[in-house]
Amino acid sequence: MKIAIVGIGLIGGSMAISLKANGFATQIIGVDKNKTNAQKALDIHLVDVIMSLDEAIECADIIILSTPVSAMTALLPVILNKIKGNQIVLDVGSTKEMILKSVENHTNRGQFVATHPMAGTEFSGPEAAIPNLFDGKCTVFVDIEKTNPKAHQMAEKLYKALKMGIVYLDGKAHDIHTAYISHISHISSFALALTVLEKEQDEKRIFELASGGFRSSVRLAKSSPDMWIPIFEQNRDNVLDVLDEHINTLAKFRSLLIKKNFTEFYRLIEEANDIQRILK
Ligand code: NAP
Numbered sequence: 387m388k389i390a391i392v393g394i395g396l397i398g399g400s401m402a403i404s405l406k407a408n409g410f411a412t413q414i415i416g417v418d419k420n421k422t423n424a425q426k427a428l429d430i431h432l433v434d435v436i437m438s439l440d441e442a443i444e445c446a447d448i449i450i451l452s453t454p455v456s457a458m459t460a461l462l463p464v465i466l467n468k469i470k471g472n473q474i475v476l477d478v479g480s481t482k483e484m485i486l487k488s489v490e491n492h493t494n495r496g497q498f499v500a501t502h503p504m505a506g507t508e509f510s511g512p513e514a515a516i517p518n519l520f521d522g523k524c525t526v527f528v529d530i531e532k533t534n535p536k537a538h539q540m541a542e543k544l545y546k547a548l549k550m551g552i553v554y555l556d557g558k559a560h561d562i563h564t565a566y567i568s569h570i571s572h573i574s575s576f577a578l579a580l581t582v583l584e585k586e587q588d589e590k591r592i593f594e595l596a597s598g599g600f601r602s603s604v605r606l607a608k609s610s611p612d613m614w615i616p617i618f619e620q621n622r623d624n625v626l627d628v629l630d631e632h633i634n635t636l637a638k639f640r641s642l643l644i645k646k647n648f649t650e651f652y653r654l655i656e657e658a659n660d661i662q663r664i665l666k
């Protein structure tokens with residue numbers, strides 16, 4: 387099984403490591419517009435060979451698109467124009483509606499599997515790739531009824547080889563759920579990091595005093611704008627809705643503090659504690 391990975395960064399590189407280690411892939415072909423990243427991926431043995439996109443499409447059985455989502459909407463129709471026979475294309479993008487729209491009437495739509503592995507870290511590039519990133523996590527298959535059954539089965543095998551569970555959603559539901567589960571927490575982490583960096587000028591103090599709570603709340607603020615701006619552009623409407631709700635909740639906490647209503651504040655914290663029931 388020859389697998390081409392277009393965009394050899396954190397996600398593409400981590401898939402490359404696991405698919406090679408578990409024997410699913412016999413050859414990993416790397417494609418990346420960033421020549422430094424492509425060379426790094428080769429040097430650290432994430433990929434067996436680097437090719438141009440056209441060369442990779444010529445010889446791969448499966449093509450995995452793992453670039454920022456803005457590049458996916460441009461690349462996906464081009465790749466579907468060029469594939470032949472049973473070749474399969476998967477994307478791993480964090481948004482879905484725009485990507486699906488870019489190929490909705492394409493004659494090779496059936497060979498495309500829209501997926502979103504719900505795993506990651508705050509780091510980017512080939513050196514951020516790690517083994518076992520996907521173990522025990524889940525991936526979302528989106529609008530799967532538009533994919534040919536054989537392509538669907540092959541994608542299932544690939545994700546099972548990555549030890550992932552599979553959840554099925556339509557594009558609209560995917561983008562709404564990820565706005566809540568993933569996208570808003572990044573905005574709130576960027577905002578918290580900015581607030582502290584602006585107000586707390588003493589970097590040494592931040593370093594000395596930052597304990598578990600602050601560190602874990604701002605971890606996501608280390609994430610790359612190259613990856614996140616295209617996500618916010620593509621999922622703008624849903625993220626705006628969630629952001630409005632979040633701002634209302636912050637305003638509620640602010641108002642309770644002003645009124646010194648610690649009884650209601652206590653009650654809201656208890657309500658928030660309920661997240662423990664879902665996420666142990
Ligand atoms: P990443 O580490 O930045 O890797 C992306 C790679 O693709 C970089 O080397 C980038 O080069 C390259 N690239 C950009 N445009 C390209 C193009 N037109 N053709 C070929 N290569 C191109 O990003 P990542 O975190 O792996 O994210 C990849 C995808 O996975 C994104 O769509 C993201 O939404 C999705 N995803 C991410 C996570 C996460 O936690 N990070 C989780 C699940 C899904 P440059 O550095 O020069 O741009």
